[in-house]
Amino acid sequence: MGSLDIPPPHAPEWVIPLHTALMSIAFTFWSATYVLMTRRSLATRSYGMPLLALATNVSWEIVTLFYVCEMPVEKLGLFMWLVLDLPLVWTTIKFGPREWEDSNRWMSRNIGYVLAVLTALGCVCHYAFSSWWLAEPGRGYGYGINKDGKFWRGREGFDTSEMAFWSSGVSQLVLSSSCLFMLQKRRHSGGTSYAIWFCRSLGTLVGPIFGYLPLWFYWPEAHGYVVSWLAIVIWGTAIACDLAYPFVLHRVRQTELLLPDGRVTGGPSPAKEPARGRKND
Template sequence: MLQNPLDVDPTIDVIFKIASGIFWSITYLLILRRGFADKSYGMPMVALCANLSWEFIFSFVHPHSTPQLYVDYAWLALDAGILVQYLMYGKKEFSEHLPGEFFYPGFLLTLALSFLFILLLSREFNDLNGVYAAFGQNLLMSVLFIHLLLKRNSPLGQSLYIALSKMIGTLFPSVLLYMYFPGSYLLVLLYVSIFIFDMIYLLLLYLKMKGAGINPWARL
């Protein structure tokens, strides 16, 4: 449970939240662009379900205060677009491993469990701002991006700019939350772990594109 936050200048709080909102929105927009260009989905399904659940819960069930609430609305709208992309392009890859008729039930089950897990985690730990859930699923997303790259053995649906925007978008709230709760060692572990896996993903993605004869910086 996060208690007794330190004082942080309100202007810094707003700036860091808006900066995080901008870079994560850029991440989602780039995923949408790359996905339509490659005719594939760019966000792993479990990460997408977690994002949609978190954004819905903290927009409507336990709404954040502004400006974070407006950021949540924007993220939810963008992730809804990524959802459409996953439903359009995801079944083909899914069918390579499991029968296609499990595609929609599997997605709905994952979405329902993600929603319940995030909701109950936040209530159990009295964390109605969703901090633990946000950084926990961010770490999960970092690992899943690596898994997606290795599974496909190609940069399909991905770009260095997506990876960089995600990493920068995470650094802002990491620093902000550290200013509020410098004594939370669990959060510090999450911040550091996310950064490490994001750097690993960047390196692997760069090497994969170079190996495929793709200029990593020309692939938007």
């Protein structure tokens, strides 16, 4: 979003193309994340994206594709993400019941329905936010903002870049925090890896962080939200979870056990003696 924006005279002409290029790079890293996560899920017979995070991501992509986006290239990118999401949904429904059978039998039996309900609720929430944001011009965070040069469906004053910054920020916070929690809870690396962590973390840094900072620096009257306290809390917490993730993953991989069918299972908790078995090195 935002590729149709027209910057003011004091901003360099390349600031929008730079933002678009960085978001495209982020798209590539996130696409790689989906592919790697699917491969790892199939190899370990598990799933890698937590239910709430998967539902939030899929619903964000659906609403953004069919309601917000205008440019064909943006629509194509979101459609590709939805296609890449399908194997993630399938591996979750296929292998998820086994992950839940010891802790929650009801969830194990109904994981597909739970994912469907969460995705539907996510669509309602994302659409409610997007339709409110785009109901009138000038919506934005802070006082004294100026949305001149921001266009949506040919009308000025509608900032889809900021809208995406907040909605994707919440989705990213849910993803980063729930991935970290799930890794600690499971105590195994089924569905995840260092490569997956690297791609999704770099995609977050290159796009929403590095991609928006030039907009704030050269066009501050419309992008002051980038360095607001709310943005720092949302994105800072997500990044903190991502930074902690590889250390937790390393600890988990020291104790997890590799089973003959390729699955990995949680090893002993740190307070217990190491279990005897074949470790997944």
